[in-house]
Amino acid sequence: xxxxxxxxxxxxxxxxxxxxxxxxxxxxxxxxxxxxxxxxxxxxxxxxxxxxxxxxxxxxxxxxxxxxxxxxxxxxxxxxxxxxxxxxxxxxxxxxxxxxxxxxxxxxxxxxxxxxxxxxxxxxxxxxxxxxxxxxxxxxxxxxxxxxxxxxxxxxxxxxxxxxxxxxxxxxxxxxxxxxxxxxxxxxxxxxxxxxxxxxxxxxxx
Ligand SMILES: [Zn+2]
Numbered sequence: 001x002x003x004x005x006x007x008x009x010x011x012x013x014x015x016x017x018x019x020x021x022x023x024x025x026x027x028x029x030x031x032x033x034x035x036x037x038x039x040x041x042x043x044x045x046x047x048x049x050x051x052x053x054x055x056x057x058x059x060x061x062x063x064x065x066x067x068x069x070x071x072x073x074x075x076x077x078x079x080x081x082x083x084x085x086x087x088x089x090x091x092x093x094x095x096x097x098x099x100x101x102x103x104x105x106x107x108x109x110x111x112x113x114x115x116x117x118x119x120x121x122x123x124x125x126x127x128x129x130x131x132x133x134x135x136x137x138x139x140x141x142x143x144x145x146x147x148x149x150x151x152x153x154x155x156x157x158x159x160x161x162x163x164x165x166x167x168x169x170x171x172x173x174x175x176x177x178x179x180x181x182x183x184x185x186x187x188x189x190x191x192x193x194x195x196x197x198x199x200x201x202x203x204x205x206x
Contacts, residue, residue: 037143037154037171037182037190041127045140054136057108064101068094111136122156122169143190145173147180156184162196170195 068090074080075090107123114121114130121128126138145152152175159167171190173180178197182190 032146032192035146035192037146039141039143039156039171039184039188039190042140042142046137048135048137051134051136054108054111057105058112061101061105061109064098068098143171145176145180147176150175150180152176152180154182154190160195160197161200162198
């Protein structure tokens with residue numbers, strides 16, 4: 001009798017001390033609340049590529065900006081009008097070209113800025129590393145979903161807008177989608193967590 005009572009107290013204590021998410025017991029969350037996943041490099045997605053093309057594009061952008069700056073400066077001094085170019089034309093023509101080049105070379109400039117310190121940076125679904133030999137390596141990180149009876153693979157995606165204050169990246173299951181989501185910690189570990197996937201616009205209407 002006494003033992004039974006102790007058991008009852010233990011169980012209710014466990015439930016009341018649990019997070020709200022466990023009490024709701026949705027999608028078997030109770031059974032996986034204490035588990036975690038470990039994101040690992042998917043070897044089949046590893047790609048090594050040279051840094052030369054990225055450096056070249058970075059160089060082209062720098063040259064474009066220098067030429068544009070010099071032209072605008074010459075325009076301000078009125079030098080260009082001597083060779084028949086109207087005042088202001090340099091800015092009108094070179095402004096859009098600079099913007100276009102900035103867009104085209106964005107990824108390359110980002111790659112060139114990476115440090116060969118063994119760290120990986122995330123961009124458009126892939127992780128990028130600068131290797132000690134100067135080349136780049138890109139790959140996908142995956143983990144097996146731990147939700148019961150789910151064979152999905154968890155891929156890392158940017159966090160939804162409403163979670164950005166606390167998370168930059170989240171793990172999302174290939175089968176369960178936004179019902180099977182995880183945190184992405186700095187050490188490559190993920191914990192089951194539900195996120196708010198509603199777009200920001202709805203907040204304004206409410
Ligand atoms: Zn899943």
